[in-house]
Amino acid sequence: MNFKIIAIYTILSFIIGTLVGIPFGLWISHDEKIIESPVYHLFGYVSGFLASFCIYYFLFKVKLERPVLHALIIGVLSNMLGGLIVYLLVGVTTPILLLYVDVLLMFVAIALALYVCKIREQFGVRA
Template sequence: MNYKIIAIFTLLLLVFEILAGIPFGIWLAKDGFISNSQIFHLGTYIAGFVVEFIIFYLLFIQKINKPILHALIIGFLYWVIGDSLLYVLAGIKFPPLLVVIDAVIIVSAISLALYIAKIKGQLNVYT
């Protein structure tokens, strides 16, 4: 286990997810009714998925031992810290369905990044 890698990639994931969410926050601030739009939610989920995929792909091309375990720990930490920060800072209480959707997006991003890294032959496993 490389705790430095876990800390760095968790921080990268949190920062880039926040940066990806800024345009949606500006859009929401300009039109308060947009929060009921399915397109708005789809856009935020797609932006989050793309950022997670890129970060996990970058993790999988690093030469580390047990990259899948590292990715699962990073995904779990991001999930817990991100949802906790939104609750503490913005007062947003997540419904259970949103928590499940976040988990599915994270697992899907990890799976796709692992699959692409394996196909391209860039999955580096330190043994």
């Protein structure tokens, strides 16, 4: 286990996730009723999925002993810590259905990033 990689990629996940979420926060500030729109949630999940895919893709390019385990730990940590921070700052808990969607998207992003990295023959090429 490389805890340095886990810490770096978890922090990177927070930073990129926050940067991706800023336009959606600005969108809500202009129109508070947009949060009821499924299009708003669709765009939010698509942008979060793309950010996760990029993080896991660059993780799989690093030479690691167990890269999938590292990716799962980073995904679980970022989801748990992100939910905890939102709860502590805003006091809003995430509904169970959205947690399932987040976990499903995390697994799909990990699997797709692994698949693309292996197809492009870039799996574990960087030290």
